[in-house]
Amino acid sequence: MLLSRREYAARRGVAVSAVQKAIDTGRITLTDGKIDPEKADKEWLANTNPAYNSTHPNDGLSTSYHKSKAMKSAYEAMLKKLEYEERAGKLIQLVQAQSEAFTAARASRNYLLMIPRRIAPQLVGQTNISNIEYILTKEIKTALTGLCNILTGNEGE
Numbered sequence: 001m002l003l004s005r006r007e008y009a010a011r012r013g014v015a016v017s018a019v020q021k022a023i024d025t026g027r028i029t030l031t032d033g034k035i036d037p038e039k040a041d042k043e044w045l046a047n048t049n050p051a052y053n054s055t056h057p058n059d060g061l062s063t064s065y066h067k068s069k070a071m072k073s074a075y076e077a078m079l080k081k082l083e084y085e086e087r088a089g090k091l092i093q094l095v096q097a098q099s100e101a102f103t104a105a106r107a108s109r110n111y112l113l114m115i116p117r118r119i120a121p122q123l124v125g126q127t128n129i130s131n132i133e134y135i136l137t138k139e140i141k142t143a144l145t146g147l148c149n150i151l152t153g154n155e156g157e
Helices: 005-012 016-024 037-047 060-087 094-113 115-123 129-152
Strands: none
Touching: 005 016, 005 037, 094 115, 094 129, 115 129
16 A cells, blocks of 8 residues: 555654655655555665664664664763863872872881881880780871871871
8 A cells, every 4th residue: 555745754753844855865765656655664764874763763773873872972971071080180090099009008017017126125024914005006006197197298297
């Protein structure tokens, strides 16, 4: 059964002008001045850019095209956000973060390993557990305070 332009447009859910444009540009062909809907549907899908083919969202090509376009837009937005945050000073490079973490860990290790050397003379002869605990706690707090000062850039404090 052949259809008029208006009938075919209603069937596809598009404007009559879209059907006329498809005929004028050769995307669909007429049979005896009318439209064969099955043939025209195949031609429409085959000859229409998926970016403009929103009439059949269930066809795989159109759906995948729109999904990939949406993903591209989302990734571009994420990259712009990351670029903004980096310029605003909210982000640093991974290499820089790793280097700073290594420096902090090395400083922590050095401070903690120096505790026995510094307090050993004070502990010689101590028999009172409370005194030993006090000396150890005081030295650990001193070491941690020094470490915090180094990590925050207040080394002279």
